[in-house]
Amino acid sequence: MKKILSIASILALGVMLQASAVSAHVDIVGIESGTLFQFPAGMEPTLDGDLSEWDIVPEDYYVPFESHFEYYLGLGHENDESNLSFRVVAGWSQGTNRLYFMMERFDNYWDRNGVGAVAGGDDSWEIMIDSDHGGDQHWYAAGDFESEEEHQRNQGRYAQNAHCRFPPLEPFGWKWWFQSKSTWHDVPPWGDYGFQLDGESNAGEVTARIEIMSAAWDDFHWVGPTESEPEHTFVEGNTIGLGWVVHDMDNDAEDNSGSTGGWGINPNIQMWFDCGNCSDFLLAPTDPRVDFSQMVTGTAVEEESWGRIKAAYIQQ
Template sequence: MPQIDGKAGDWERVPDSYTYGTSYLKDTEDGHGAEIDTTDINVRVKVGWVSGLNRLYFLYEAYDDFWDFERFNPKGYLNDIFEIVVDGDMSGGPFIYNPLLPEARKWGNHPVHIQNHLAFSGYHAQNYHIFTPPVNGSWTLIWGAQPWIAAFPFAHHAYDFDLEHGASGKLTLEFWITPFDQAPFEGPDHALVSQLYENKVIGLSWSVLDFDGGERDGHFNLSHDTRMVSDASYLCAFRLMPLEKDQKPQIKADWSFGLMEHKDRTVAFRDESLGAVEAWYWDFGNGAYSTEQHPVYQYPESGVHYNVTLEVSGPAGKDKKTRFWEVMVP
């Protein structure tokens, strides 16, 4: 799990083959997918996930020959942007403008526009306009009705840069976000977090919007289609890959459990440890133990939480995992 501090050091273990550089992008500003001049702008993106956490981690490193971060200049343009869109359940389709509400595309206080914004924009896929670098205290603009998704505990970020407006230089951005299957404007109490697990396929893409002195110099796009910013059907398919073998610990204890039906107070435990394991020692939290790999145990009393520990051992050594207050016997 990377530490979000704006430093790229803890991403060095990620192989270069997992890096998305400028060559993966096309300039879709004019719709023709032109190649990008890397002396103008050059970027590297790494994406990761951590088992058990419904978060997507990003490392964004960018060189630009003209950093534009006046944000709202007299011509009405935004500053340089790293824009990402995520669709955690691959539901696809428009997610900014409801195609059944044509008036929704007209900005203003029209009742239909307000209805679309509150009930549709960003609901099933989320768009983040990330400022590079941030100005006026905001790190990202959420294109939708749920600005709360950009705040902790649903997102976290850190930058490293020493730039002046109009000058060249390098910026590093580290962040993580939480994808949502449902993200209503009412807030997180009504939201549904996307569940992330090994080999799941999600929708994801990003764009780099480069401004040079107020004029937009390009819209560099991973999906090679600018419609990705408002329609999740134009995102790329990303598979949540398992760790490479050389990245896995030699031995690591892990386990899960489930209550057995029609057997009172009986719990089935399953060993899910990594590495070469030769011996198992289960402590059921009440003085009882087992040396089986996948034991089944009937607790003597109900209505109690138990702290259960599995210790495994093998040629590479020992490891153990305790799950605190999770095993509840009804």
């Protein structure tokens, strides 16, 4: 049965459409506008690598593999899905004031041994978060400041960037914040993950299932959470900046002759340096197509596409 939109849903759609008009930093190929799916309070995904809870998210929130741009090998959008393929979706919750990320990834070789140079030498998911949408720089060279103390204070201060690598290995765990001395950002309540791997690390084809939860800060301090207060407060209808690069380390026996590939959400690889090169994502209201009461028992997504719902609203 088709869902009849309530006036509350229509008003929520109006907020979304108005917020979508914010000028983007860098567009995502094939995506009209980046959108963060809202999980109602108490219905956030369990971080265990079981992605079935994400089945409620309509397909039009996903950023597919073909939207990503490969930098290092010069492939651009000409990608070989027998080597690598993935899909990504991001969400948020007012209840927890956290961002949530999910990736389902096929890879013909899962590299996780801590050996190498680029991205720490392993397959990783590098995520940049610009919560106040300021387009701030988040990495600085040592010579950019007069003292190492000042240098370290400003690393990731106004926007954050880290490599997420699984399974976790010491000394950097699962979330390697390569430019910061922080040791607390990757543990609850500020960060957590779920991970399942069909296959074996460093041994051939795999399917990886990844879930990530993260806080964000408008003035981060590596020393500790007290010094970093307050955390950024996510507000429905606001726009934040997000970027990510999916790194693929193939060995000599695999594709790319041992070369490193990097697939970014947009063509601007400088997002690893500053979030002026990230993409815009709207903190969406709860989607009126989704019946959250069916999160466990069955499908929760109506047949109507998001585009058709928006078109219906515009015609009002």
